[in-house]
Amino acid sequence: MSHKPWIGQPVSRIEGQLKVTGVARYAGDYHVPELLCGYVVNSAITRGKILEIDTREAKAINGVVEVFTHQNRPSLAWFDLQYADMDAPSGAPFRPLQHDDIKYNGQPIALVVAETFELARYAASIISVTYKEERFSTDLESNKDKARNPKMGLATFLKPLPAKPSGDFDKAFSDATAQVSADFTHAAEHHNPIELFATTVVYEEDGKLTIYDKTQGTINCQLYVGNVFGLHYNDVRVISPYVGGAFGSGLRPQYQLFLSVMAALELKRSVRVTLDRQQMFTFGHRPPTMQQTRFGADAQGKVTALSHEALAETSQYEDYTEVVVNWSNMLYPAANTSFGYKLVPLDVFSPLDMRAPGGSTGMHAIESSMDQLAYALKIDPLALRLINYTDFDVTANRPYSSKELRQCYLQGAEKFGWSDRNPEPRSMRRGHKLVGYGMATGIWEAMQVLARVEALMTAEGKLEINSAVTDIGTGTLTVMTQIAADELGLPLENVTFSYGDSKMPFAPVQGGSFTVSTVGSAVKAAGKALRKKLLKKAKNMADSPLKNMSEKEVVFERGGIALKHNPDVIVYFKDIVATRKNKAIKTTNMAFPNVFKLKNYTRAAHSAAFVEVEVDEELGTIQVTRAITAVAAGNIINPKTARSQILGGMVWGISKALFEETVTDHRFGKYMNQNLAEYHIPVHADIHDLDVIFVTEKDEIVNELGSKGIGEIGLVAMPPAIANAIYHATGKRINQLPIHFDQLL
Amino acid sequence: MQTNPTGLKPKIALANSRVISFHVNGIPRMVDVSPWVSLLDALREHLDLTGTKKGCDHGQCGACTVLCDGKRILSCLTLAVMKEGSEITTIEGLAQDNHLHPLQKAFIKHDAFQCGYCTPGQICSAIGMLSEGKANSRAEVQELMSGNLCRCGANTNIIDAIMEIKNAGGYE
Amino acid sequence: MNNFNYTRAKNIEDAVLSVSQNSDAGFVAGGTNMIDLLKYNLIHVTLLVDVNHITGHQAVTENADGGVRLGAFATNAETAYHPLIEARYPLLSRAILAGASAQIRNMATNGGNLLQRTRCYYFYDPHTPCNKRKPGSGCSAVGGYNRIMSILGTSEDCIAVFPSDMCVALATLDAVVTMQGVDRTRSLPFAEFHRLPGNTPERDNNLQPGEIITSIDLPANGFEKNYSYLKLRDRSSYAFALVSVATGLDLKEGLINEARIALGGVAHKPWRVKGAEDFLAGKPPTPGNFATAAEIIIAGAIGYGHNNFKIELAKRAIVRNCLMALNPESQRPGAHPSL
Secondary structure, eight states, X not given: OOOOOSTTSOOOOTTHHHHHTTOOOOGGGOOOTTOEEEEEEEXXXXXXXXXXXXXXXXXXSTTEEEEEOTTTOOOOOOSHHHHOOTTOOEEOOOOTTOSSEEOSTTOEEEEEEESSHHHHHHHHHTOEEEEEEOOOOOOSGGGGGGOBOOOOOGGGGTSOOOXXXXXXXXXXXXXXXXXXXXXXXXXXXXOOOSSOOEEEEEEOTTSOEEEEEOOSOHHHHHHHHHHHHTOOGGGEEEEOSOOSOOTTTTSSOOHHHHHHHHHHHHHTSOEEEEOOTGGGGSSOOBOOEEEEEEEEEOTTOOEEEEEEEEEEEEESSEEOOOOOSSSHHXXXXXXXXXXXXXXXXXXXXXXXXXXXXXXXXXXXHHHHHHHHHHHHHTOOHHHHHHHTOOSEETTTTXXXXXOOHHHHHHHHHHHHTGGGOOOSTTOEEETTEEEEEEEEEEEEEOOOOOEEEEEEEOTTSOEEEEOOOOOSSSOHHHHHHHHHHHHHTOOGGGXXXXXXXXXXXXXXXXXXXXXXXXXXXXXXXXXXXXXXXXXXXXXXXXXOTTTTOOGGGEEEETTEEEESSOTTOEEEHHHHHHTTTTOOEEEEEEEOOOHHHHTTSBOEXXXXXXXXXXXXXXXXXXXXXXXXXXXXXXXXXXXXXXXXXXXXXXXXXXXXXXXXXXXXXXXXXXXXXXXXXXXOOOOGGGOOEEEEEEOXXXXXXXXXXXXXXXXXXXXXXXXXXXXXXXXXXXSOOOOEESOOGGGGO | OEEOTTOOOOOSOSOOOEEEEEEETTEEEEEEEOTTOBHXXXXXXXXXXXXXXXXXXXXXXXXXXXXXTTEEEEGGGSBGGGGTTOEEEXXXXXXXXXXXOHHHHXXXXXXXXXXXXXXXXXXXXXXXXXXXXXXXXXXHHHHHTTTSOOTTOOHHHHHHHHHHHHHTTOOO | OOOOEEEEOSSHHHHHHHHXXXXXXXXXXXXXXXXXXXXXXXXXXXXXXXXXXXXXXXXXXXOTTSOEEEETTSBHHHHHTOHHHHHHXXXXXXXXXXXXXXXHHHHOBHHHHHHOOOOOHHHHOTTSOBTTTSTTSOBSSTTSOOTTSOSSSOBTTBOOOOOOSHHHHHHHTTOEEEEEOSSOEEEEEHHHHBOOOTTOTTOOBSOOTTOEEEEEEEOSOOOOSEEEEEEEOSSSSSSOOSEEEEEEEEEETTEXXXXXXXXXXXXXXXXXXXXXXXXXXXXXXXXXXXXHHHHHHHTTOOOOSTTTHHHHHHHHHHHHHHHHHHSGGGOOTTSOOOO
């Protein structure tokens, strides 16, 4: 029987059984003999200096081993560069326990290490700190005058700054038949994976470190630890096979990694530090951002003028940037444009990529403005998108490698029943509820970076694939196994994908929806190389039936290499390995983007979201009763896990539109709702009928797999689609996220 | 500004642990714990049953849900000493002789998890909910499962998995 | 969280004696709020007396006067799903089921529900002034982020909200709270159990140190024909009320014989206004009359900025919930507005 490709099949998660039985161990789940527990003390002020930190009483407690502060921390690396991880923006990275300076509220200022978790937590609670407080600023709105251009850095390579203006925006806007302008804001949001950030550092007998860390990049953390603590990389192993959600929060090493490694090295003991839920609000977050759009169109609906400006928060020590304003002209080819993106440094921790960073922020403003424009022109919102449809990216003066967004619009609208919509606001109702239909477009760049993968054929004829990449719940393990199995024509059970370990070949941090394209391409490259090697060795076997056969004349299937024209002739992999005294045949290969080919095309995934909301006319309460997202993201490797990714993105979109915000009291410069009771993410009762369509999209340019990534594209179109549906239901245009029901009273 | 956040002084002898016994997943277990050890930490740190997860430690996420004498409770807001003599069932105790519980199978089939961290709590909670017998519709299942947050957004798949088992008339 | 000693009380007398002899001692029943507060270092005990193994206070039983007695140590779930409560006090059942989550309701007890502390952000944050947590330190919620705070019965010292749903129904039903101390047992009408903040916001209620709630008695009239509980909040479930309303109506020949309306989420205690209920007595159950009653209930409400919306929202919620009470079938799981 010939090999039926695994790519495209809805394979259930390979690690599923381990996850539903509680066997899968996450970073804080590893049991180590004589393990010490660390608990972090955080700053109670927002800016200033620590005058005194009194740890005597805490240290006097029997069972408390040590309290680390800036006063007794070991000597560490000197240079900013040594603290800069792969995802560091330009600036000077935050260094825990560096000195007596307080840069933000909740900054870690001490680590208590004790025999038990309870003792460490208690001792942390009795440390008294005297501060000298300084004036601080945490409010974006009232510090707009401090806005400045972001500093350029390595990060600007993946996150380009806005395009230069084109045409004459002011004239085109004032000449436009329809003009809309609007301001948009959203508060800070925190990733809040349900797993708390944790690191278990095993201090091995030879002084080497085995580190179980919650991260999206094992090698990123390995290099960070090596650089900061002056250790040989080979003496630091970071393992992270199961990650309890991350959504960007694990793209940079978090401070519990630093603190636990420091304690382990100083005490020569194994140490675990787990943050508590409040402490999950003391590092990166989606930055509050203020946006202004001005869109103009002619009478036929052609968008002629686009202006989009954004002002975003960053910290005082790093210039975190996002791609917020670059999207509108990629979708709508207006000739007159003006874009601006500025930062306001405030006394906060540096913001950090959070699912669909920048894109979800910018698309909210863009797609809400397009809806407004549709109403100004009295054109159906979907029709307006089709009038302005393009296969050419005017911002880069090149075509898209593929773009089936039109099919997303059409198939989504058909399945949703968009044509039943009465465009008049407040015109559709059910009982007490006003019903609204809204739609929006989504776009996310399809990226690929470098990765290496090792492939081995074992004596049993089984394939082993190794990569340092993590699986944060996206399905990486399953998808890579599928790709690898297809390369050698094997059943899934004969393929083992080992991952989440810095000892394995290089993989970048897992983010930006580029993991399948990046690591998957490397799996393909390694599979291809292994095929070549196996064939060569098979040909050299005594009396080989494959002698003189080229790769074109054979197929890899049924655990061996068979002749295409005579499938009965087959040389089994295990027999090939046997000729090498059962020593596994192995290859390590790198895949990187083909820049010469890619530079001629813009690569992006697209989506169209259609949303129905019900709003109680008197009470304002909002329910997203149903939603459909149609996605064009190239080749879908596993429709089952891919669908879950899109559903997850849609839930995030609902959450962003209606629930999530970290509230700051600027008098204190601190977040007030640092818990999951008051930081609202949706519960089961908030999530109703969600549907996903993957439209067929062939792309032979983007990468060898033809895949574009799906981690973010499910999110970006949802918030504006919901805001637009609420406008349709109520006639109220709320441009501030999240939309609280009382704004509709 | 001076902070001694709690004003607490070490007032009490910290070594007041005692051996308590309860059944965990049908097996009699003894643990030596002080009163301030939560049932969650006793399971995870003392019995190495780390399938039960800590997501907030304050009763706000449901990841630590276990069954205590058949009822779903939050192990983070329970002191281990309060459960002396009880019968605790955790996620590790659901599969029998290597056969997955039907809900565990349904979770895999419906892809009712991504990262898997809230999953043990979701499954224990769903088992508790089905045995309570108070949910008659999908809307009621959604409401009665709302104590279990899922950050990956697997909500619809989770409810689909539970509804499949519920509509099949349970599993016993 | 500090360590403490732990003991299981055999009977109420033992429990009360242990706690009254030690000013740093506390009772634990469900633990859902107590252990939360201990972990946040908001309360400190040196002794926890576990009352879960005291017999005689876990049941829901009929009283001779036709009413029903709720044992203080019965869980919220046992109470909400008890056949007597479902049949005769469905308003109470609905209110309980609108609160917290199924797991918490399986743990939390009736007595504990009355004693839960506010969810005010500043109460929970030891680094900000809060008169309830630290008397005399000031109120950060006035002039701070106060979306969830009170609009009625506030003082300049405190605008915190009492977060219970169950208690809104108990207030509506005119429940009676019985508590036991070392040397006496006493009862208080529900309206007199919780306090307004005044200048002593540190005291949530009139329970004396060392006293324990042993039972809650419900009078015979459960308004089981016309009742409704409506809860409005920032997500559909597992969130505290921004505004909630409990309504019980006794209708006779098309007119309101007796009306009871209580609000949650708007004050330091469940909010009832006799004048509004008197106004409705003898009148037809029309939206107009309910709206007038709502105006009477909300009279004097003050917004503090972020919570201004509660004034209008509460009025509309009262009207809607009274209309829902006319047709209790219109209630939905989770105490959402009728369709």
